[in-house]
Amino acid sequence: MTGAGTAIIAEGLVKRYGDVHALDGLDLRVPEGTVLGLLGPNGAGKTTCVRVITTLLRPDAGRCSVNGLDVLRHPDQVRKIIGVSGQYAAVDEYLTGYENLEMIGRLYHLGKRTARRRAGELLERFNLSDAADRPVKTYSGGMRRRLDLAGALVVSPPIIVLDEPTTGLDPRSRLGMWDVISERVRAGATLLLTTQYLEEADQLADDIVVIDKGRSIAHGTPDELKREVGGERLRVTLGSRTDAQAAAEILSRVCDGPATFPDESEHLVEAPVTRGASALVEVVRGLDAAAIEPVDIGIHRASLDDVFLQLTGASVDAVAEEVS
Amino acid sequence: MSAVAMALTDGWIVAKRNLIKIKRIPDLLIFSTIQPIMFVLLFAFVFGGSIQIPGVTYREYLMPGIFVQTVAFGAGITAIGLADDLQKGIVDRFRSLPMSRAAVLVGRTTSDLLNNVFVVIVMSLTGLLVGWRIHTGFGEAAAGFLLLFAFGYAMSWISAVIGLSVKSVEVAQSAGFIWMFPLTFLSNAFVATNTLPSWLQPIADWNPISSVALALRDLWGNASTDPAFRGSGFPADHPIPLAVGWILLILIIFIPWSIAKYRQAASR
Structure with a gap:
């Protein structure tokens, strides 16, 4: 063989x-x-x-x-x-x-x-x-x-x-x-x-x-493995948790899947996207219209660290936490 | 290239590498020379007065014994060198190269042999200073030194098996030497065997150290004229063939054994 x-x-x-x-x-x-x-x-x-x-x-x-x-x-x-x-x-x-x-x-x-x-x-x-x-x-x-x-x-x-x-x-x-x-x-x-x-x-x-x-x-391939653990996600960091529900609704509407809160503080909201750039523009418009001011907003690509930790049994969120 | 030719060419490359180390850290050589010199002086001046060997001065009797002890201890550094290479991962490097499987051992035993040659030269000079002389012709004198070096070389292969069996340099430092104390002292190297308890005498007489020491005394004219001080039986009558036999036996057993050990050593 x-x-x-x-x-x-x-x-x-x-x-x-x-x-x-x-x-x-x-x-x-x-x-x-x-x-x-x-x-x-x-x-x-x-x-x-x-x-x-x-x-x-x-x-x-x-x-x-x-x-x-x-x-x-x-x-x-x-x-x-x-x-x-x-x-x-x-x-x-x-x-x-x-x-x-x-x-x-x-x-x-x-x-x-x-x-x-x-x-x-x-x-x-x-x-x-x-x-x-x-x-x-x-x-x-x-x-x-x-x-x-x-x-x-x-x-x-x-x-x-x-x-x-x-x-x-x-x-x-x-x-x-x-x-x-x-x-x-x-x-x-x-x-x-x-x-x-x-x-x-x-x-x-x-x-x-x-x-x-x-x-x-x-x-x-590195890309395949990254996609396997979630691919690209649009992530918004909020100044206060009072806006969390409203922001989640906007993300759910624009993005390609339901928005989630990756940590308990509800300062972070994220959702999977495939057309990252255009989704980003629409989310910004939506947040602006709802008068929600984000601390940070961006496309988060799964790193190999995420792959590694997910596959070998540790929490991906713990790493995301450390990174941000 | 045949397997033997490759073992020798590759072995020489490894030996040169070992010799460079001696050149860069000359302390190693200096300390391996100090110990035998110390032994010569201690035995000559401290014990010399109370040990009587009829027909020959104690210093003349002693020197061949100390020579044999010295090359045996000198062979002990083979264990340390190999353990060190194993621990540092250099053996892994060598084992991943398309070189002869015997080369690391051939190289190590060769450089340790050259180390022994240097130490014996320094010791001979010390011996001459304290009154030791060779009383025979050039041929017999040279034959004696050849036998001495051959014995040291054979001992290196025993030491190689030890170095490849232990897990660290520290262990090699004691395991490589500790057995040599009974080996060298239970012999005729320092005292005549007829002074030992009778049950120990045959062991001391058949000890390879005794055979080589007695062979050297015969070849160099340092032997006692009183037959009672030669020990007894076959070892006393035929020290030279017996010494050669011991050397060959050690090589036949320990060369294949250490090569087999080398093959597995790093694959643990």
Whole structure:
């Protein structure tokens, strides 16, 4: 079942540690040249899944192949075509950045000269040239992460697997990492990415699989998942609750569904919309005519946070609260 | 490339990486040298006066014993190095590369061997200062050092199994060494085995440490002329073949064992 054009296939992966099911029948498919974001809370099984795909771990059941190569039967061939960057920056802190990358290149059997040239190129690309000859011990967290990612790209592998590549990075470093990652994908690489940052998955992933307790609980494009938890909603924040009923009536009339009060204070009123902009104009007119002055009014798009929390069992409203 | 050739080329790349670490933190090497020097001085000057070995000065008798003890303890750092790499996730990186499965172990044991060579050079100089001499020709002297290094190398592979079995560097630091105290002291390294209780004598005589130490004494002319001080039976009569046998036996058991351990270690 190695369908052409599918780079990574995982079927029914199971891995138990005692009573804990780290993977409990997980299925994944990553089409060639696309990015799959694997999303889930801590302990959902993301890292276990990555370790199976990258030949580091034998599952108790299930099968997995990369570019048609079975990871259990041909781990050596699989290792030649994957680049891996783990959750912890696995670089040697006593070696310099240059020495780290050169060593990885030599261990991919690139030959001394090619390994050295590649190390130089990657350090340049990752803005580490100035620090190339300093031991990694002196690097900041962001620099280590960049070096670790560079290590995954030494042979320009067709398949890249990144386990939480930006965890713990400051926003600027994170944007830099996204840039480099997108560049590899534009060059044709297939990417499997685990992350806790929903924004990251939204930015980078073509497809998202949300997993919890070792199982896939939702699958789709970022837009599909957002629509699933409610799509766009028109939301009005009121100055006082006395206007709440009148505002709700206006929203119910204009919008594509009944208005609701997402929190108990009744300062917030919202309703689902499909033609956001024109509904917004009509609601403003209606409120104006009824002499209701809103504190805030706008279109609220479900974020991946909403998706995540709804699917993994927490309250969406609690998040909306925090956001506003 | 054949599996063995790949293990050696990849192993050498890993060994170079380990040696760079020694270069960057020379304290490691300095401290692994201080302990054996301390042992030489303590035994030579503190115990030396009360231990009598007929036909040879105690310092001459002692040095081969301390050499063997030193390379055994030197092999203990193999456990620490591997546990450290496992804990820091570097083994994961290595295991995701298309390199030889034996390379990390070959590299680690090789760099630890070179570390041992350096320590033995410093110790030899200390030994010469306190009066130890080699009384045989170049060939026998060199054969002695080769045997010593081969033994240290074999011990590294035992240490590798320990390093891959423990869960942290801290555990490796004690688990890697604690068994070496009875191993090295229940031998002829520091005292003649005929001074031990009779039930302990055969254990001490057959101890690989004793075989290697006695082999070195024979090769370097540091052995007692009184046969009562050689121990008894086969180990006393054939220390060199027995030492070589021990080294081969350790390698045959522990090389495959540690490679198997390495394959599973990170897949927990």
